[in-house]
């Protein structure tokens with residue numbers, strides 16, 4: 224079953240329509256294949272262990288033959304434009320049974336051949352097998368379930384991770400990640416605090432959950448990788464603002480060099496208007512800046528993997544993209560306004576003939 228069909232099945236279960244006999248078979252986690260592109264002309268899904276020959280009709284740049292790009296992957300090279308913008312939808316406050324609004328959001332994401340990052344409030348995970356199964360199926364389809372607090376407590380300016388003792392915060396991390404493993408079979412790798420409220424204790428307490436490797440909107444000097452908040456489409460939790468405003472904020476973030484974008488949303492609270500505005504933002508952004516919908520962990524792994532990709536300019540119009548060392552597929556998109564290859568073929572040739580010159 225393709226990832227999107229799995230999600231469709233999960234959604235069917237979630238809203239209780241046509242749920243067939245319970246299916247408790249253990250599925251191997253499905254690899255998240257990046258979405259298919261509308262134009263095969265400019266997008267390529269490259270597989271690990273393969274090498275590809277890109278051929279252009281005219282030289283696309285003036286770098287010397289045998290220039291090699293590696294290490295920081297394609298960044299800084301004429302190939303940097305091949306990376307589509309990774310867009311992460313940080314969808315907060317999941318964990319209990321999906322409501323109609325939440326299901327509508329997942330459907331919108333799936334329709335775009337994408338995935339989203341669902342923040343799980345672990346104390347709200349019920350024991351109901353059908354609800355847990357829905358989340359498990361979403362995880363199997365590539366959606367990331369991340370830790371959004373155990374209780375999500377907010378009271379008189381204090382929250383679960385703001386103004387609480389170090390011990391209490393540690394207990395939250397331990398209880399929440401344990402509950403996620405127990406009920407969802409998921410090891411959380413990403414964290415985002417309720418209300419993004421945190422204090423000095425949180426930086427220390429997060430070590431109580433050593434599998435957490437990425438902190439959405441984390442603090443400076445966090446002990447793990449963080450992704451910053453660079454643009455907002457919600458004007459307050461659950462309310463999507465005017466598309467022009469959200470798109471302008473995104474545009475500014477991109478102009479300021481954002482190479483990955485995280486948009487926070489609370490789709491379970493989106494009324495019809497908010498849901499429609501979010502779709503409009505996603506559609507118009509796709510026109511302006513081709514992106515793919517991904518998750519924090521998929522993005523983090525892509526970053527690790529991209530460093531193992533080597534691009535060598537073999538001739539004025541020929542490039543070798545070498546994924547022999549890569550561990551995951553590399554999803555590349557060329558700037559549709561830039562030079563486009565006339566051929567992309569798997570190849571057995573390597574760059575041995577080239578006395579490779581690292582790019583300056």
Ligand SMILES: [Zn+2]
Nearest residue numbers: 315316417418
């Ligand atoms: Zn929340």
